[in-house]
Each structure stands twice: as structure tokens, then as C-alpha cells.
Amino acid sequence: MTADVVDLCAQLVRFDTTNHGAGDARGERDAAEFCATVLSGAGIEPTILESAPRRANVVARVPGTNPDLPALLVQGHLDVVPADASEWTVDPFSGTVTDGYVWGRGAVDMKDFCATVLAALHSLAATGRRPRRDIVLAFVADEEDRGEYGAHWLTTHHPDLFADCAAAISESGGYTYHVRDTNGRKIRLYPIGTAERGTAHLKLTARGRAGHGSRRNDDNAVTRLVGAVHALAAHNWPIVLTPTVEAFLERTGKALGVDIDLQDVDATLDRLGDAAPLVESTVRNSVTPTVLSAGYKVNVIPGTAEARVDGRVLPGTEEALLSEVDALIGPDIEREFLSRSLPVQAPVDSPWFDAMSDALRSQDPDAVVVPYCLGGGTDAKAFSQLGIDCYGFAPLWLPEGFDYRAMAHGIDERVPVEGLRFGTRVLEHLLVHA
Secondary structure, X not given: OOOOHHHHHHHHHOOOOEEXXXXXXXXXXXXXXXXHHHHHHOOOOOEEEEEEOOEEEEEEEEOOOOOOOOEEEEEEEXXXXXXXXHHOOOOOOOOOEEOOEEEOOOOOOOHHHHHHHHHHHHHHHHOOOOOOOXXXXXXXXXXXXXXXXXXXXXXXXXXXXXXXXEEEEEOOOOEOXXXXXXXXXXXXXXXXXXXEOEEEEEEEEEEOOOEEOOOOOOOOHHHHHHHHHHHHHHOOOOEOOOHHHHHHHHHHHHHHOOOOOOOOHHHHHHHHHHHHHHOOOOOEOEEEEEEEEEOOOOOEEOOEEEEEEXXXXXXXXXXXXXXXXXXXXXXXXXXXXXXEEOOEEOOOOOHHHHHHHHHHHHHOOOOEEEEEEEOOOOOHHHHXXXXXXXXXXXXXXXXXXXOHHHHOOOOOOEEEHHHHHHHHHHHHHHHHHO
């Protein structure tokens, strides 16, 4: 079996591992068996663990040269979000390689990284090299839903597999982000995820008096709910500078020659220009209304109305966010969690961050490596609960003008061939030297 990273990525894309949510997923077992076969070809003994029929997870351990060092967890997910083939230029599960890209659903989220890991391990085995420390591998199911069949299931039922892991790497970091400094000089940023906002998905329920739509009703559940939702949507959430965000602003500003004023973050974001999208969603919490549900007939005032809102929570701020939500929606609106996951925060100034930075600079000496906070979430939320410092580091070279952040879950998702090869070399360096 070939261990070329491009071919591995294309083959992984061809497994339809669509996750529709609520337990409706397919293909993860087939992709897991493929990964297990590739690992076996590199002399690594994998184990497939099913959380439910065909909801498969692959775990393995690669011995390092120094078993006294704490292990590094390298984790990625095998499932993908749905894709409507009618909207795509190519079949989203074709794994087409053309124009210098691997095309297909999961090409950047995140079968590219899974392929990079497999290729790097094959390269180490072929050249007789070994990691400096033990590497624990986890290719998991269900990240695109709630992780109940994947990372959260593993950490609940098999925490012993990760007992000696001090740090972890996974998606959403270590990729090229092209910007220009104040003199117009091109700068290549490489953001490494050292934090993630937490999730507070909430259901809001308003209750009132049902009645005829033609009659006055001062106890209208729909009206009450709309007022609460509007209050949330219109609220200007305060700036909160976490250690990761503050470090991003200071280090990126220095690299670009931009004056950073931590007392006026909005003005600072304006000065950051093209670098601002990396941080603008993580300088504050957010609560976004996404679903409204009420009524069944136009001339009937319903007795209940419901809304669902997507809350994102910076480290150390959940209590304050929920208190503000309650104040905004008022005492007559019931609030309950639909799902809840805590924020993630790993040390910015650490040997792990330094090792990842060195690995990137081994392939791009001019790389400017900065920490950043993910606005959404990953399986790091599960593994961090075991005391593991989780980093977003899935190295990838990207050409200027390539909108990487629009690829995940997007139409015509694709990853550059040269980016995959770059990422494999970076990952090899990290595994050997970290």
C-alpha cells in the first residue's frame, strides 16, 4: 500500500463518512479499517474500538526512544459533514486530484491531517527513525456531531489509553496565513491553536395564553420570545482578553509593525487588516439566535414559543455570560442547556509551543508563529478534561489567496498537494524532536 500523503488523503476522502448527527452516520468503520491497515504497514499495532455498531475509533501507540518522557497524543476525526453533490464541481467523495489539489468533503476537515500523520509515520519507519517520546494515536468518529461515539466516548470508557499524555495536537492550526506588514512586505503567519471558546447551546422557552389571533392578548408567548431574542442579538458583549488572545495581538502586531492598544481592541483590529479575522471572533463572547419555533396556524396564538441560541464562551467567562443572558431575556423566559462544553486553554509559553514553532521553521525559516483562540470547537474539549494540554496544530502550507477557512464545510472543499507534503515534513520534524 502506498504511503504517499496525497494518495492517502484522496483515498480517505473516498470513504463516505458523512455524519448527519443524532447517531445517523456511516462509513467511519471503513475509514478506520483503512487507517489501521496503513498503520500496520508501518509496523504499528492498531486497535479498533467501536462505541456502537460501525462507529469506529482507531487507537495505537508508537514507542519513542525515551519512554520516560510523557507521551504526545496525535488525534483526528474521520467523519465529515454532509455534502450536496449537485452544488460541487466534482463528486464530493471522488478524492479527485487535479490542478494541484485533492478535492472532496473532508479534504481540509480533517482527512488531510489524518493522511499527514499516516504518511509521516510511514516515512519514519522507512528511514529507521523513531519519535523522541511515545506517540499515542487516535483517529475518531463523531467529531462533527457531539463526540458521543468518538472522543468523549474514548475519554469516558478508555481514559487509561491517554493516561501519560501531557499534550495533544489536532486540527485548526499550523497553516499558512498570508498578510502584509505596514510597509507592504509579505508576512507568513502560522497560527497555533492554544485555546478554544466553549459551547453553550441554549433553548429558550416562552409561555403565554393561547388564543384567537384576532383578539387582544397581552400574554403572547411569541411576542415575549421575540423580545428576548432581540435583546440577545442586539447586545454588545464586552471585550475579554484571554492570555491567548492578548499574546496573539501583541505578537502579530509586532510582526506587522502595527501599534497594539489593548485598551482599544476594536481600533487595534482595524489596524491589523487581513490578520484581524483570525482574532475578531474571540475577543468577546457571543450568543447567536439560530432557530425559532412557534405556532401551527396563522390565526392561533400559541401557548409556547421556543428559540435556540448558539453561545460561545471564552475561558473563565461562562458564569458571567449566563448571568448576562438571564438579565437580557428576563425572568419570564425559561433557559436550559441543549449542549455544553467547557473552553480549552493550553499554555502559550511552553516547550510544546516552542517545538511546534521549530518544526514549522524547519520548512519555512521565515514563518511567524503566533498563538490564537479557535472561535468554534474540536475534540480537544474531550481530551482536555483528562488534563492534557491541547493544541491546534495540523501543519499545512497554503498558497496566497487560498481561502482555507472557507473550505471546511464548504462547497468544493480542497487541499493543496504541496501543502500536504509540507505538512508531512513538519510533522516528521515535530515527532522526532519534540
